[in-house]
Amino acid sequence: MKIKKYEIFIKKLEIYKNEFLKISKSIIQPNILSDKKKYKFLIEKYNELEKIFLLYNEFKKKIDFLKEADFIIKNDSDKEIIKFAITEKINLVKKLECIKNKLCEKIKYKKIKKDNYRNVIxxxxxxxxxxxxxxxxxxxxxxxxxxxxxxxxxxxxxxxxxxxxxxxxxxxxxxxxxxxxxxxxxxxxxxxxxxxxxxxxxxxxxxxxxxxxxxxxxxxxxxxxxxxxxxxxxxxxxxxxxxxxxxxxxxxxxxxxxxxxxxxxxxxxxxxxxxxxxxxxxxxxxxxxxxxxxxxxxxxxxxxxxxxxxxxxxxxxxxxxxxxxxxxxxxxxxxxxxxxxxxxxxxxxxxxxxxxxxxxxxxxx
CATH class of the missing domain: 3.30.70.1660 (Alpha-Beta Plaits)
Structure with missing residues (x-):
């Protein structure tokens, strides 16, 4: 159940991954580089999304490791290896929860923090x-x-x-x-x-x-x-x-x-x-x-x-x-x-x- 829960969460993060990759391509385009206002705006977004993207990649790798550990626990016959895999799984779940909390906070307050500096009507x-x-x-x-x-x-x-x-x-x-x-x-x-x-x-x-x-x-x-x-x-x-x-x-x-x-x-x-x-x-x-x-x-x-x-x-x-x-x-x-x-x-x-x-x-x- 834990793996499925993490996979659902990582799927929700793909919107930020796709946005980051799109901006990464955009900021090197001549029409963007020549438009100072648009370039500055996109660079700011790039810097914000990069932090989420890096955590996203780390989270995804940990899920792959968790799947491997789960597979060993279910299919291996060596008790020592199974014991090691169980310990590894416990550590991976802790790390995944920590990364998930960091991602949630960054996503939740990314827009709120930026909005604070806006002019208003x-x-x-x-x-x-x-x-x-x-x-x-x-x-x-x-x-x-x-x-x-x-x-x-x-x-x-x-x-x-x-x-x-x-x-x-x-x-x-x-x-x-x-x-x-x-x-x-x-x-x-x-x-x-x-x-x-x-x-x-x-x-x-x-x-x-x-x-x-x-x-x-x-x-x-x-x-x-x-x-x-x-x-x-x-x-x-x-x-x-x-x-x-x-x-x-x-x-x-x-x-x-x-x-x-x-x-x-x-x-x-x-x-x-x-x-x-x-x-x-x-x-x-x-x-x-x-x-x-x-x-x-x-x-x-x-x-x-x-x-x-x-x-x-x-x-x-x-x-x-x-x-x-x-x-x-x-x-x-x-x-x-x-x-x-x-x-x-x-x-x-x-x-x-x-x-x-x-x-x-x-x-x-």
Whole structure:
């Protein structure tokens, strides 16, 4: 049974072996060598996959040795040789289990580690609470912008929808040219429901009001990483509802895209050019499709570890901002910071660091 189990596992690894061999051939092709961006991307993948490939080969050799030992135990008549083969089999099983664990860890966290250094698309949407939720979207947007300035990240608003007060939705491109910056690695914990408890300015009787917004942090992907079949996309154009004077009323520059297989919808109306809006909408669409894969991966890990930190579930209430008590609480790690004013001024790194520490603990459980 052990041999069959290992053979099933090695078959699953063949996808990584084939990918490694394919990249090995690609990186020596003239068209790849002349494209610096593509070459750099493929070399990084090559280096990651090489470690898995080497362990794969070692694992496969050990399986062959195990088969030989098993054959001797079943068919040889010499008791001394059988005894030696049994000892060898026990040692091989230990080594195979060790290599298997190493491979599982490398495969599991290969993508997660790389994703940490990605730029992100940050979506902030109002939820329950009407105008108060829209105003909180505006407050959270300000909080993140102040944080981006502190850590020296760039940002650009891709799309927004204004409410009667504040914003119904804001989508931001967050980026850094310095690849040492773990933008996704820091911001990924922000995905989820953020609840606010405060007395609205419009509340004449001073009653505490609870409203909520949702935040999604999507890792940004390069065009060479993910391809979408054009027939799977339905494109709609419409007149922009944002600022823009006469141009808004006369041309259908805004773009809405629907990815038919997943039913993911995105839209962009910030640019005056329909072509530019289409490019930005495609960027968000690719990030959303890629993020779906990440969420599946994280949910699989979190199910095994019973952890909310790694779920990637945007329906989970993760944080409460209580203005009355000047307190912000993250419910996943039960941590409270009793200086909400500073937190809303962009000083959120303490909370992020606490979440990262907890995530690192979970990796070794």
């Amino acid at each position: 940050l979506e902030i949407r109002s939820g329950t609470g009407g105008d108060e939720a829209c105003l909180f979207v505006e407050d959270i947007l300000r909080m993140y912008i102040m944080y981006f300035k502190k850590v020296n990240w760039g940002y650009k608003i891709i799309n927004y929808q204004q409410g009667t007060k504040g914003y119904k939705e804001v989508i931001i491109d967050v980026y850094s040219k310095n690849k040492k910056h773990e933008i996704y690695g820091n911001l990924k914990f922000e995905s989820g429901v953020h609840r606010v408890q405060r007395i609205p300015k419009t509340e004449s009787q001073g009653r505490l009001h609870t409203s909520a917004i949702t935040i999604a942090v999507l890792p940004k992907v390069e065009n060479i990483e993910i391809s979408i079949n054009p027939v799977d996309i339905k494109k709609y154009t419409f007149r922009s509802s944002g600022a823009g004077g006469q141009h808004v009323n006369k041309t259908e520059s805004a773009v809405r895209l629907v990815h038919l297989p997943s039913n993911i919808k995105v839209e962009c109306q910030e640019e005056r050019s329909q072509h530019k809006n289409f490019e930005k909408a495609m960027m968000v669409l690719k990030s959303k499709i890629y993020n779906n894969e990440i969420e599946k991966r994280l949910k699989d890990i979190s199910t095994k570890r019973k952890s909310l930190i790694l779920t990637g579930d945007r329906s989970v209430k993760i944080r409460t901002y209580n203005y009355h008590n000047n307190r912000v609480t993250d419910h996943r790690i039960h941590k409270s910071i009793h200086n909400l004013n500073e937190f809303m001024n962009g000083n959120i790194q303490e909370m992020i660091n606490a979440l990262r520490i907890e995530e690192n603990k979970l990796k070794f459980l």
